[in-house]
Amino acid sequence: MKIDSILVIADKQNAEQKALLHSASMAAKFGASLHIVAFIYEDLASLAKELDSTQVDDIKAKLLLAHQQWLNHKITELKIDANLTSEVVWEKDISRWVKQQSKTTHYDLIVKTGHRSEGAFYVPTDWHLMRNGVTPVMLVAEKKWRKKRAIMVALDMATQVKSKQALNQKLVDAAATLGTITGMPVHYCCSVAISPVLKDLGLIDKNKTLKRAKELYMPALQKMLGENAVSTEQIHIKAGDASTVIPSLASKVQAELVVIGSVGRKGVRAKLMGNTAESVLALLKTDVLIIQP
Template sequence: MKIEKVLVIADQQDKQQSALAHAKSLCKRTGAKLHIVAFHYENLTKFAAKLNPEQQLDIQNKIISSGNKWLKSEIAQLSLQDHSSCEVLWEKDIVGWVKQHCESHAYDLIVKTGHRSEGLFYVPTDWHLIRNNLVPTLIVAEKKWRKKQTIMVSLDLGTHSKSKQELNQKLLDAGITFATNANMPLHICYSIPISPVLKDLGIIDKKTLVNDAKSRYLPIIETMLGDYDIPLANIHFKAGPASKVIPSVASKCSAGLVVIGSIGRKGITAKIMGNTSESVLGLLKTDILVVQPE
């Protein structure tokens, strides 16, 4: 995975400025060019009876001007002036703007601070970006990675879909890129599907299931890794639902970043069921890099 051009979504409400901090780190390690964008929007229609169009435009311009002053100050504090461009926009539909913008600009990565307090039918900007954008999206949880952390990649090794198999390679390539750039160990996780009913009846033995998966999929993983070498102990096979296995293994191996795929469900099915990436988004205490298939 190359990281040469990055779109950074800055959030003035984020006191830690986690997205900008990670963007600076990426810029330092990869030499990537950044385009930093901040969004502002206020519903001025409730003042329509008191404000004429000129007054509404004046308020909008003042908010944008204030936002520009703030963003340029943050960029200057991080010494990113020579490595970035920036703009502040009056825009309510952030996801729509990002999608349209990315269609005409070749970004390798989007970086955004995560907001993870969703209800069943509330789909925030993070989820929309995951579903609707074809650019890998880094949802940042912390300002910076701590020492002794790792990068963990979650693979769907049991899939027979060619697009998902290709996505597995993209995920691993992304994990290798981040692990190399951050000089952090790489871990690989595969959650083996298991029927709770068959397990409870003793028809399926978890240990046997895990051993069978190792013998079947370890050669595939080794081929996917190519010349990149990781200890066997860093490849984790665990039986259970991915939404529980991934956070569990991530915690066990002290992951600072989890790399996961998303197939982008749409409509009411997505709101009720979600994707695995969305299911674990609220459970993981790490950064999460979501990569979509081609």
């Protein structure tokens, strides 16, 4: 994973500005440049009834200037020492702007503070970025369990779909790069789905199923790792649904960052079902790096 250019979404509502701090740290490690963007939008349509267009434009300009002054102050206050540019954009739909911007300007990574409390039928900016972005997205945790010291990558080793198998390799490569840069160990999480109904009926033997999975997954994973030596203690093949296995294991290994793939469902099916990356976000209290095929 090569990171030369990072797009950072600054959030005025986040008092600690963790996305800014985290992106500055990554820029220092990778020698990357930062483009920091803050967004502002107010519905000024009602003012058009009382003021002329010039006055409305003047109000908009003043709001933009005040927001830019806040952003400049925050960058100075946090002592972000990096090759950076910044701007304030008048835009209500952040994900749409990011998608359009990514078509004309290449970024290796998008960094944003993650918000994980929305309802099932509401699709916030985080979800849109995960589904529609071609650039890896890092959602920085607002709160964490404790001081972390590891990276964990979640893999779908059961898939027979070639694009998902290729995505597994991208996840492994990204985690290996981040592990080398940060000096943190990398743990590999593979979940094995077992029907609780069939298990309770005695139609599936959990231990035998796990044993078969390990016999299949271990050689495949070692092939993906290539020359990267990994101890068996860093490979975790667990029975259960990925949405529960991933957060549980992340807590156990004290992960600071979880690397996960997102295949990007769209429409009503996405709102009702989501995908693994989205379903675990509500439970993970770590930073999350989402990579798409």
